[in-house]
Amino acid sequence: MQNTSISLISWNVNSVRRRLDQLIRVIDRWEPDVICLQELKAKTDIVPVDEITAAGYQYQAIHGQPGYNGVAILSRLPLTDIETFDWADSQDARHIFARIEGSGIGVHCLYVPAGGDVPDRRVNPKFDFKLRYLDALADHFAGQYGFRDPMILAGDLNVAPLLADVWDHTKLKNIITHTEIEIAALERVKRSLNWIDAQREVSGEDDPVFTWWSYRAADWESVNKGRRLDHIWVTPGLKNAIEDVEVLTAVRHWSPPSDHAPVRLVLSGDT
DNA sequence: ATGGTAGGACACCTA
Numbered sequence A: 001m002q003n004t005s006i007s008l009i010s011w012n013v014n015s016v017r018r019r020l021d022q023l024i025r026v027i028d029r030w031e032p033d034v035i036c037l038q039e040l041k042a043k044t045d046i047v048p049v050d051e052i053t054a055a056g057y058q059y060q061a062i063h064g065q066p067g068y069n070g071v072a073i074l075s076r077l078p079l080t081d082i083e084t085f086d087w088a089d090s091q092d093a094r095h096i097f098a099r100i101e102g103s104g105i106g107v108h109c110l111y112v113p114a115g116g117d118v119p120d121r122r123v124n125p126k127f128d129f130k131l132r133y134l135d136a137l138a139d140h141f142a143g144q145y146g147f148r149d150p151m152i153l154a155g156d157l158n159v160a161p162l163l164a165d166v167w168d169h170t171k172l173k174n175i176i177t178h179t180e181i182e183i184a185a186l187e188r189v190k191r192s193l194n195w196i197d198a199q200r201e202v203s204g205e206d207d208p209v210f211t212w213w214s215y216r217a218a219d220w221e222s223v224n225k226g227r228r229l230d231h232i233w234v235t236p237g238l239k240n241a242i243e244d245v246e247v248l249t250a251v252r253h254w255s256p257p258s259d260h261a262p263v264r265l266v267l268s269g270d271t
Numbered sequence B: 001a002t003g004g005t006a007g008g009a010c011a012c013c014t015a
Helices: A021-028 A047-053 A126-142 A181-191 A198-202 A236-241 A249-253
Strands: A006-010 A034-038 A058-064 A071-075 A079-085 A095-100 A107-113 A151-156 A229-233 A244-245 A262-269
Touching: A006 A021, A006 A107, A006 A151, A006 A229, A021 A034, A021 A047, A021 A249, A034 A107, A034 A151, A047 A058, A058 A079, A058 A095, A071 A079, A071 A095, A071 A107, A126 A181, A151 A262, A198 A229, A198 A244, A229 A236, A229 A244, A229 A262, A236 A244
Parallel strands: A006 A034, A107 A151
Antiparallel strands: A006 A262, A034 A071, A058 A071, A079 A095, A095 A107, A151 A229, A244 A262
């Protein structure tokens, strides 16, 4: 019997330095055990680790990069087995893994490539890279882990797979993040370990849930042209431990905002 | 059909 009680927040911060105050506010308000950050936009050695440690997160796994990308797992609980991965022949810092000591739960923090604007991999190398990146992830999960390994996958996957993950399916079906080929590629990742989409486990498949609203729309909340790009998945053994998943939409109002809201997972009970 | 904003390596890239 393992105690799996844990709370985790995943957030694309769009610059960890620009968003440090908001990160501290998130910590003060929700007190998560583990935080997964994406788009640090900082080299590892300029991430404000002292402030993060002072806020209670002394265990840190950071995979930074100057200017672009960058992911981190911050924890109040000790981390082990830290690994970083740069997939699809890139040097992009988009994937970091750590295991939480005690529970043994593995955490994958991911920032999947956005893919540019033209949804055709033959003419748009960024879209081809995104699809190859997703294929590499599927191969990695299928090859390196087992269905019984308790793991959480959290991050900005840059794909909104379901009808209710976008504000208008018809208008977005040829827009990158909601095209058929990306959704199929993400589905292969999901099937690699029978990952469970924790948000949809809680809210069902039909209610609109968004985590991202473009900076380019003023009055983003009333217009509400959002997409669900940020996801938290768990392996099947943790399914019954899911207590709650929620998008922290309030944080999207905090100034200056990230264009992504955090997503919070609470696991409870023994498995 | 276009352009709108944001962050950082800032005569420009990415989202």
